[in-house]
Amino acid sequence: MSKKEYLELVDRAFEKIPEGFHETDRWKIPIVRLEYEGKNTIIVNFKDIVDSIKRDEKHLIKYILQEVGTAGNIKGNKAILKGKQKLRTLNRLVNNYCETYVICETCGKPDTIILKEGRSHLLVCQACGTRHPVKL
Ligand SMILES: [Zn+2]
Numbered sequence: 001m002s003k004k005e006y007l008e009l010v011d012r013a014f015e016k017i018p019e020g021f022h023e024t025d026r027w028k029i030p031i032v033r034l035e036y037e038g039k040n041t042i043i044v045n046f047k048d049i050v051d052s053i054k055r056d057e058k059h060l061i062k063y064i065l066q067e068v069g070t071a072g073n074i075k076g077n078k079a080i081l082k083g084k085q086k087l088r089t090l091n092r093l094v095n096n097y098c099e100t101y102v103i104c105e106t107c108g109k110p111d112t113i114i115l116k117e118g119r120s121h122l123l124v125c126q127a128c129g130t131r132h133p134v135k136l
Helices: 003-016 046-053 057-068 087-101
Strands: 034-037 040-043 072-075 078-082 112-117 120-125 131-134
Touching: 046 057, 046 078, 046 087, 057 072, 057 078, 057 087
Parallel strands: none
Antiparallel strands: 034 040, 040 078, 072 078, 112 120, 120 131
16 A cells, blocks of 8 residues: 555545544543542542532432432532442442433433422423423
8 A cells, every 4th residue: 555545544534533523522421539438438529520410419419328328428529428339339320310310311411400390390401402300
């Protein structure tokens, strides 16, 4: 293969990369960072997660504690859970939480807010306008 042919091949390969591939600021579900302190598990970046998903920190911690079946509380930027919790479990829970309370079912974007309507809550997508009832 000549150098010219090779360069053409490279050009063509780049053309095939789907649009959006180069987006580096695309939102991703935050990843939990843990530290263990004695018999407790500390979510070191709890505040970052809350900031990223723009939901109520009390609701998120309540959800996690309920699912793990342990006690715990928020301390500054961190969340402290009783017992040794697995990183994989906590990441799965944050994922589930985002799928239920953050990500729009219709367009898959995280640009949502939760609105209270009477006794119920709605997950309203600001990207596509879909409204889904959610149970808080
Ligand atoms: Zn949407």
